[in-house]
Amino acid sequence: MVTVRSLIQLSSISRTPSWQRRDNGLTIRMILSFAILALLFVVFLSVLAYVGLGIIPITIIASLMVLAQWYFSDKIVLWMSRAKVVTRDQFPKLHDIVERIVARNNLPKPKIAVIDTNMPNAFATGKSKKSSIVAVTTGLMDTLDDPEELESVIAHELTHIRNRDAVVLTLVSLLPTVAWYLVQFGFYGGLYGGMGYGRDRNNGGVMIIVIVVAVLVFVISFLIVRAISRYREFSADRGAAQMTGKPVKLANALMKISGSMRRVPTKDLRQVEGLNAFFIIPAISGSTIGNLFSTHPPTEKRVQKLMEMEASMS
């Protein structure tokens, strides 16, 4: 339920084989924690429903749980990612970079946190502009040797904060869960409400319809949430490019981080020509479907949009 806006999709890194030697601990930890939290939430509410609580008490309890998560969100995120808030003395350069951008763009300075891992990534979280946190990994600082690239990445995160993306996406991501329960309760209420007693009655057909509709609603709203998330990423890229005035730096950073930089070949054209590399018909890749489910747009798309910005600026 707690949303962080990372620079690139956490799971996308582990898919790249060249990164497998790297520390994937952060990825696994974050995804597991989110999954467990979400699962607990759903299981708990289901148990309540099973026990026979009405829709109103369950709604109240669910809201309380969401509120609690909301209230503690920054602490939960820091704890899950093992990010440590750092002072100016510990990371003077990082503080410098952040201060320069926030000063130029009239934003409050966020707390700065560092995660000790080789995996290059960054995220922003926070309930309000003032209480927000920008976290970067040590891997990110190592990977981006150009300070302007690091600046672009931080600008991307600051745009998430400015756009209140953590808030928007936390609220929006409740949509599938809410939709799920509304459908279930709606059906139960409509079907059994008037008949007096319900659950003992054997009515398999209706149950199946309820489940199918609930699943459909869940899946559709889930996809919508993901689409919104991808759109917010593009916005954050655009915002970052406007803040720094150098879209190409963010494009470069994204390519370095995602490993695309390595995909630009160094093998000579004359060597590969004999292999007929250009005649291979690309299979419909899983990524086309996968893109619908991902929270971040593919790096190539983001780089392309940034390049279009670069072109229109120069």
Added chain:
Amino acid sequence: MRFFGKFIKKNYDPKTDSDVLFSLSSAYLTLESKMGLKNSGRCALSLKSISGMYFNEMKDDIKRFLDISKTDFELTYRTVTDSYGYLWIVLEGKRMEDLLAGISAVGDTVDEKGFSNQLLAAIFEFTNDRNKKQYLIYNYKRNSFYPFVPVDGGQKTRNTEEEIKMMATIGDEVPLEKDMTLWYPLWDLPL
């Protein structure tokens, strides 16, 4: 439809498309005004050498053509065969229009003689304000351009940032190779 279009196109024998090549006749000005990249006056066409009478005949035809058109195009040329066994026809001339016309005519000759499958690439050289070389490579098989900026020092590394900049600058003027995994470099160019 776009998907099927791609599908069909790739199965057909690729033809050299001079429209795509000639899109550079305005794009090179954009490179100069926006990035300060100047046309160095050199370009080259590369094709896989094969032994045989017909190939040699074609070579002679190209040479004869370039000798005759020297006055029209204001081009000089030389041929090089590299260690990969590729024949390079290197053209030098002051004006981009002449270079493009020359490259296009050579490409057409190769095509007419039935050797279009041997065509590898056409390369256009640019120099930046620090006199470093940057290239645009036209891939005949893909009928599109991509940038190539080698880093000095024989390390076989490339400056992707500059490449992206080039691509961004002329992206809407010339057809560019969108798939960066196909941006194969050409090291040690005999230009």
